[in-house]
Amino acid sequence: MDLRFTDEEIAFRQEVRDFIAKELPAETRERMVAGRSPTKQQVVDWQRKLNARGWAAPEWPKEAGGPGWTLAQRYIFREELQQAPAPSPLGFNINMCGPVIIEFGTEEQKRKYLPRMLNLDDWWCQGFSEPGAGSDLAGLKTRAVREGDHYVVNGQKTWTTLAQHADWIFLLVRTDPAAKKQEGISFLLCDMKTPGITVRPIITIEGGHEVNEVFFDDVKIPAENLVGEENRGWDCAKFLLGNERFGQARVGASRERIRRLKVIAQESMDGGRPLMEDPDFRRKVTEIEVELKALEMTVMRVIATESKRKDKKPDPATSVLKIKGTEIQQMCSELLMKAAGPYAWADGDPDEEDGSNEVDVAPDWAFGLAGVYFNWRKQSIYGGSNEIQRNIMAKAFLGL
Amino acid sequence: MDFDLTEEQRLLQDSVARLLGNKYGFEQRKGYMKSADGWSREVWSQYAELGLLGLPFGEDEGGFGGGPVETLIVAEQIGRYITLEPWMSTVVIGGGFLRHGASQELRNELVPQVASGEMLLAFAQVERQSRYDLFDVATTAKKDGDGWVINGRKGYVVHGDSADRLIVTARTAGDRRERKGIGVFLVDAKGPGVERRGYRTVDGQRAAEVELSGARAVAVLGNPEDGLPLVDQVVDECIAALAGEAVGAMQAVHDMTIDYMKTRQQFGRPIGSFQALQHRAADMLVALEQSRSMSYFAAMSAAERNPVERRKAMAAVKVQIGRSARFVGQQSVQLHGGIAMTIEYAAGHYFKRLTVNDAMFGDADHYVRDLSETGGLVAAA
Numbered sequence: 001m002d003l004r005f006t007d008e009e010i011a012f013r014q015e016v017r018d019f020i021a022k023e024l025p026a027e028t029r030e031r032m033v034a035g036r037s038p039t040k041q042q043v044v045d046w047q048r049k050l051n052a053r054g055w056a057a058p059e060w061p062k063e064a065g066g067p068g069w070t071l072a073q074r075y076i077f078r079e080e081l082q083q084a085p086a087p088s089p090l091g092f093n094i095n096m097c098g099p100v101i102i103e104f105g106t107e108e109q110k111r112k113y114l115p116r117m118l119n120l121d122d123w124w125c126q127g128f129s130e131p132g133a134g135s136d137l138a139g140l141k142t143r144a145v146r147e148g149d150h151y152v153v154n155g156q157k158t159w160t161t162l163a164q165h166a167d168w169i170f171l172l173v174r175t176d177p178a179a180k181k182q183e184g185i186s187f188l189l190c191d192m193k194t195p196g197i198t199v200r201p202i203i204t205i206e207g208g209h210e211v212n213e214v215f216f217d218d219v220k221i222p223a224e225n226l227v228g229e230e231n232r233g234w235d236c237a238k239f240l241l242g243n244e245r246f247g248q249a250r251v252g253a254s255r256e257r258i259r260r261l262k263v264i265a266q267e268s269m270d271g272g273r274p275l276m277e278d279p280d281f282r283r284k285v286t287e288i289e290v291e292l293k294a295l296e297m298t299v300m301r302v303i304a305t306e307s308k309r310k311d312k313k314p315d316p317a318t319s320v321l322k323i324k325g326t327e328i329q330q331m332c333s334e335l336l337m338k339a340a341g342p343y344a345w346a347d348g349d350p351d352e353e354d355g356s357n358e359v360d361v362a363p364d365w366a367f368g369l370a371g372v373y374f375n376w377r378k379q380s381i382y383g384g385s386n387e388i389q390r391n392i393m394a395k396a397f398l399g400l
Numbered sequence: 401m402d403f404d405l406t407e408e409q410r411l412l413q414d415s416v417a418r419l420l421g422n423k424y425g426f427e428q429r430k431g432y433m434k435s436a437d438g439w440s441r442e443v444w445s446q447y448a449e450l451g452l453l454g455l456p457f458g459e460d461e462g463g464f465g466g467g468p469v470e471t472l473i474v475a476e477q478i479g480r481y482i483t484l485e486p487w488m489s490t491v492v493i494g495g496g497f498l499r500h501g502a503s504q505e506l507r508n509e510l511v512p513q514v515a516s517g518e519m520l521l522a523f524a525q526v527e528r529q530s531r532y533d534l535f536d537v538a539t540t541a542k543k544d545g546d547g548w549v550i551n552g553r554k555g556y557v558v559h560g561d562s563a564d565r566l567i568v569t570a571r572t573a574g575d576r577r578e579r580k581g582i583g584v585f586l587v588d589a590k591g592p593g594v595e596r597r598g599y600r601t602v603d604g605q606r607a608a609e610v611e612l613s614g615a616r617a618v619a620v621l622g623n624p625e626d627g628l629p630l631v632d633q634v635v636d637e638c639i640a641a642l643a644g645e646a647v648g649a650m651q652a653v654h655d656m657t658i659d660y661m662k663t664r665q666q667f668g669r670p671i672g673s674f675q676a677l678q679h680r681a682a683d684m685l686v687a688l689e690q691s692r693s694m695s696y697f698a699a700m701s702a703a704e705r706n707p708v709e710r711r712k713a714m715a716a717v718k719v720q721i722g723r724s725a726r727f728v729g730q731q732s733v734q735l736h737g738g739i740a741m742t743i744e745y746a747a748g749h750y751f752k753r754l755t756v757n758d759a760m761f762g763d764a765d766h767y768v769r770d771l772s773e774t775g776g777l778v779a780a781a
Contacts (some may be wrong), residue, residue, distance in 0.1 A: 279773075291773075304404075
């Protein structure tokens, strides 16, 4: 048992750190330090810099355009990006659709889509959830009917994150309504410019436009855009959802938030002294730091065991990652908002590219912190709600 | 990074598990508890045979040459069976003081006796007013010729009643709560000026109240003017072992609870089919796995050379493990229902040990305060 990183891994971390220090635009970093999402252009520019370095897809195999890293390197890379903070490679391209195409796609599909995904020439979005299919994803109803060399798609997707930026959408559709619900589903790729697609914004509680409804009205999708076999799309979906074992832990991101929290709590006064000197507040921060340390060690365990394992059965520790990772991030966002005190309350969407309502009423560090808090309540809902995670644990690991 | 055990470590784990599997059934444990010592001399001699009593000592001294990972391995098994023998007191704490504080001469004398099981040690540290502060010491040590004479009263001396030697913290200079001026002394537990009153603790272990009136130290451990760093180091090593013990106990009681949920029938089906209970069990598993991770962090940090960083790491360990031990312990009883309220059922005994484990050398609340006052784990930026 050796719980340290190797010298090579430590050197690799430094290499990543140096790259970020040199290449990350200050504006992108500052925007993210302030707790806002990077703009579309900032994400695209950064992804292209990563791609130029060969680092656009940490988890992809070399032959698909990945760097061929070990699990430990992937973890270090992502942790450094999160801590910087810098944008992560676009998840829809790199962690969702890309791996599905690599695993299930034809050579033609790989040639056509993967290089453009890496360079973010195409921005992808995910068409999974529907109004009637949330936690029970397999209950989806969007219908695809084969007509000649096309599928004709009718239905509605929802919670489609950043569909307003997207060039392409990957979606689950029902191709066999008579089959058992998991068995009649297919995985399709669709150009967002195809006639019959309507994107309608959903404004979330903090006022931001992040998610959308996407309507399909007699949308003709070429049959060659089917990934894998018809009616076997659930295999792709399961693969996609189970693919990212430690992505949701986001240890680096939480560490960056705690650093930020300590700065803000030093500036923010409470009872005539910096809030950080208030024992009650300080203890709340400490409680999160301890949870985060345990989570970090759990991530290490998952990496260490996954890299040796032949079968694909997840470690019980993996279930901890989503639940704890999101709880910690939510606690961070709550304490950041509390630290800002009354200055947290100026309303406005922190993610708006024009910085709406960013009038000079509050110190820079306070703007938008309440918005992030409200927005981050999503974390325990998406990606399989934390209750669904508990169901999985009870069945898969405890045999209940 | 590698969390796998080496072949030797696996053998160690297997041999302890096999021994305790044979010797520590719940009924057997009850028998040991009722015996005169409150634990089993037979099991103790088998510990000696397996090398568990010489575990942390160098092979050149007749020890096993184990480090923090080996300690973790044994501690976890001990937790799994909530054993009663004075292994923590004698080997982890006593062994720690011998390794870090004893002269070569003293080591030559005591290490073989400890390793063979003849010499039992206990740590006399707690005082009425000290609660969890290791530096709060009212007991005094006064120079007398070339020796030291000790006066004071120590409480909750774990396994103090069966110990042959006591390791006593006493003040050689300064005020009661000063960090400097604390010495660590080895005292003959059966010698003049030592009065012990043994008693059973809620977790089935033994402890003693110890009155020291003019007791002469048989040896000094470390620097008598500035022994607190030594105490901190040994206690930190013990915290790492306690973390392993807690994980073993949590695992055992969690397994027991899941088994019960699968067999206990109510409303015509196993209670494990109810989602409210499933989610509670899942949360217990989260707490257990986070604790296991933290016990590895503890083992990794036990050898940390910077004492400030080591103390911080162990504070974090105490917070995480303490919170989890409380949750898993309480919920194990809750999910079992009435049966776990009976003294005839094992779950409650695990719950009690986990409760005491949390409090040893300071509970989670104590260490949250400590850690928050020293800047936490993450630097501001």
